[in-house]
Amino acid sequence: MTDVAEPTVLDRLVRLLDLERVEEDIFRGVSPKHSPVRVFGGQVAGQALVAAGRTVPADRPVHSLHAYFIRGGDPAVPIVYQVDRIRDGRSFTTRRVVAVQHGKPIFSLSASFQLVESGVEHAEEMPVVPDPETLPTYSELMSPQLREKFGPWAQRPRPIDVRYVSEPAWRSRETGPRDARNQVWMRADGVLPDDPLTHVCVLAYASDMTLLDAVLARHGVYWGVDNVLGASLDHAMWFHRPFRADEWVLYDCASPSASGGRGLATGRFFSRDGRLIATVVQEGMLRVID
CATH class of the missing domain: 3.10.129.10 (Hotdog Thioesterase)
Structure with a gap:
């Protein structure tokens, strides 16, 4: 058998x-x-x-x-x-x-x-960042103290391999100030079917994972460290060029504004070879409880 x-x-x-x-x-x-x-x-x-x-x-x-x-x-x-x-x-x-x-x-x-269709072509350039292979895995970033603090959440297997270029929010208090920009490499942790719709939907899934971190970083408050309540309110994506979600993509995120208990974040996805493949905008409800 x-x-x-x-x-x-x-x-x-x-x-x-x-x-x-x-x-x-x-x-x-x-x-x-x-x-x-x-x-x-x-x-x-x-x-x-x-x-x-x-x-x-x-x-x-x-x-x-x-x-x-x-x-x-x-x-x-x-x-x-x-x-x-x-x-x-x-x-x-x-x-x-x-x-x-x-x-x-x-x-x-x-x-x-x-x-x-064909037409005019231009795109912003990808930021210069370290290669994903040179960056620690999520598990390697998680210290014993954080594993104990976050409990089952820290141990849960994840379908998306995330490598932080910017210092992740949940480690910032351990290692000092953090850049207000949030940059991560991402890819599906394995091989996906060739169906293009699957790759687009996996990227849509992953796009909600680290985007609002860029808002909190501007104010030095962090999920799981401070008393922050948050929820996604709306989400928009534009897909510019073909890609595979099981190959490395850079997610470059920033926050242009926060007000009224809401924060706005923008993200750009770049393929490993520097092509701008998607743009994301999201607003979230963010409340910091004193």
């Missing part, structure tokens, strides 16, 4: 994004068995984009998405994704997706897809 290999944490993420089709334009997704109190925002964004993409011809890749986080998701309950086919044009296709739990919307997404 042949032994069946235990699925990796990346395998489980790919399965998480492989939604069940319940009916025409209705899909159902689930959360990982061991989830935090509410559904991770990157998960619901990635699943909603899968739902939209499953209703669009494969020759029209997504070029932008705009989303709102309406309510915290319950990880113990499946999420139903309802797709509205807004428009099918000659070059562009538009879809709207509403994620529903307990009969109420928790998330909404609009996405636009386009036939591949």
